[in-house]
Amino acid sequence: MSKSCHPIAESCSARKSCSVAKSCHPATESCHSATESCHPERGSCFCAKDPSMTSRILHKILRAKARPALRMTALPCRTALQIIFLFFLFLSTAHATQDNYPFSSSSDATRFQTLTNEIRCVVCQNQSIADSNAPLANDLREKVYRMVIAQKSDEDIKKYLSQRYGDYILLQPRFNQLTLVLWCFPFIALLFVIVILKKFIYQEQISLPGE
Amino acid sequence: MKLVRILMPFIFLFILSSILTYELFYSRPHELPSALIGKPLPEFSLQNIYPSQPALQSSMMNGDVVLLNVWATWCHVCRAEHEMLMKIKNDYHVPMFGLIYKDNAADAIEWLKENGNPYIFVGDDHAGDTAIDLGVYGTPELFVIKQGKIIYRHIGTLDQDTWEKKIYPLLGNLSS
Numbered sequence: 001m002s003k004s005c006h007p008i009a010e011s012c013s014a015r016k017s018c019s020v021a022k023s024c025h026p027a028t029e030s031c032h033s034a035t036e037s038c039h040p041e042r043g044s045c046f047c048a049k050d051p052s053m054t055s056r057i058l059h060k061i062l063r064a065k066a067r068p069a070l071r072m073t074a075l076p077c078r079t080a081l082q083i084i085f086l087f088f089l090f091l092s093t094a095h096a097t098q099d100n101y102p103f104s105s106s107s108d109a110t111r112f113q114t115l116t117n118e119i120r121c122v123v124c125q126n127q128s129i130a131d132s133n134a135p136l137a138n139d140l141r142e143k144v145y146r147m148v149i150a151q152k153s154d155e156d157i158k159k160y161l162s163q164r165y166g167d168y169i170l171l172q173p174r175f176n177q178l179t180l181v182l183w184c185f186p187f188i189a190l191l192f193v194i195v196i197l198k199k200f201i202y203q204e205q206i207s208l209p210g211e
Numbered sequence: 212m213k214l215v216r217i218l219m220p221f222i223f224l225f226i227l228s229s230i231l232t233y234e235l236f237y238s239r240p241h242e243l244p245s246a247l248i249g250k251p252l253p254e255f256s257l258q259n260i261y262p263s264q265p266a267l268q269s270s271m272m273n274g275d276v277v278l279l280n281v282w283a284t285w286c287h288v289c290r291a292e293h294e295m296l297m298k299i300k301n302d303y304h305v306p307m308f309g310l311i312y313k314d315n316a317a318d319a320i321e322w323l324k325e326n327g328n329p330y331i332f333v334g335d336d337h338a339g340d341t342a343i344d345l346g347v348y349g350t351p352e353l354f355v356i357k358q359g360k361i362i363y364r365h366i367g368t369l370d371q372d373t374w375e376k377k378i379y380p381l382l383g384n385l386s387s
Contacts, residue, residue: 122243122348123348123349125240125241135313135339136339136348136349139339139343140343143343162246163246164246164247164343164344164345164346165243165246165346165348166243166244166245166246166346167246168243
């Protein structure tokens with residue numbers, strides 16, 4: 001009904017569909033019909049304290065309409081945020097399904113959460129056992145749960161699993177002789193880049209005065 | 212010297228692409244090496260699928276060379292390798308034990324009646340606990356055990372080729 005307002009109209013107070021609507025901002029409650037305008041986006045009336053402001057706002061909105069790329073106004077922005085919020089809401093409920101592992105203390109529960117996130121599902125390989133629903137992942141979660149309940153230390157639990165499945169089962173590789181290169185490589189590479197860059201910059205500095 | 216400098220990026224590229232080609236087409240990331248190679252077989256005692264027979268125990272596998280096959284009736288690939296297992300029993304005479312993983316005894320008995328039984332004893336690992344101790348992450352998996360120690364693990368179906376090239380030479384070397 002209110003959409004029938006013509007967006008170009010300076011003021012739509014004369015139209016029935018645009019009476020002093022509730023949607024008027026509380027700050028400008030005392031708006032007169034002359035200062036009312038039709039909002040082209042919402043299709044309802046909005047009011048400003050003085051008529052010049054109304055036309056300015058209208059002008060701004062119409063200009064925004066002309067440039068679709070810049071139309072990320074408050075409304076679509078809020079929708080986007082709502083979608084993001086909903087997404088994370090569902091994500092959090094996905095994690096809440098792990099409540100079938102009851103713990104008496106919250107520290108144990110967080111310990112279980114972190115541990116299962118650090119253990120690889122050997123069947124699916126790029127998932128942790130917390131994320132995987134493979135039968136073996138279920139079994140291993142159960143094992144970890146029982147060991148956490150039995151107050152075994154994190155280190156003991158990891159050792160138990162790596163003795164059977166190898167260090168590969170730990171998503172974060174341990175620091176040992178075998179993984180020395182793996183851990184040190186980023187630093188070596190960075191050093192290498194610095195040396196190379198330095199050499200280039202130095203060469204450039206030498207060649208500059210010659211030009 | 213200048214030639215080397217020009218060729219350097221190409222050599223680097225060649226090495227990199229060779230590594231990537233190998234990783235892409237020839238590496239087998241799903242075949243994890245067993246953490247138990249060279250380690251003693253973990254202790255276990257499992258109920259035999261045949262009630263009249265003794266329980267399957269790790270102490271039974273202290274002999275010279277024995278094989279332990281982890282399988283299940285729900286595992287389709289296990290059916291494919293069964294013929295090879297029968298061949299190992301009949302032609303190569305290597306003692307072999309079976310372990311059914313997350314399965315039930317009645318199905319396994321039926322299955323063995325239908326396809327032949329290559330195993331001396333078959334243990335029933337219903338909960339999958341022994342499998343975890345063995346580091347099993349799928350079926351079938353074949354363990355080669357020499358004097359109570361695990362010396363090799365084969366993942367996936369066993370065929371004539373793998374048997375001849377990988378496993379049989381291992382037995383020959385070790386039993387001599």
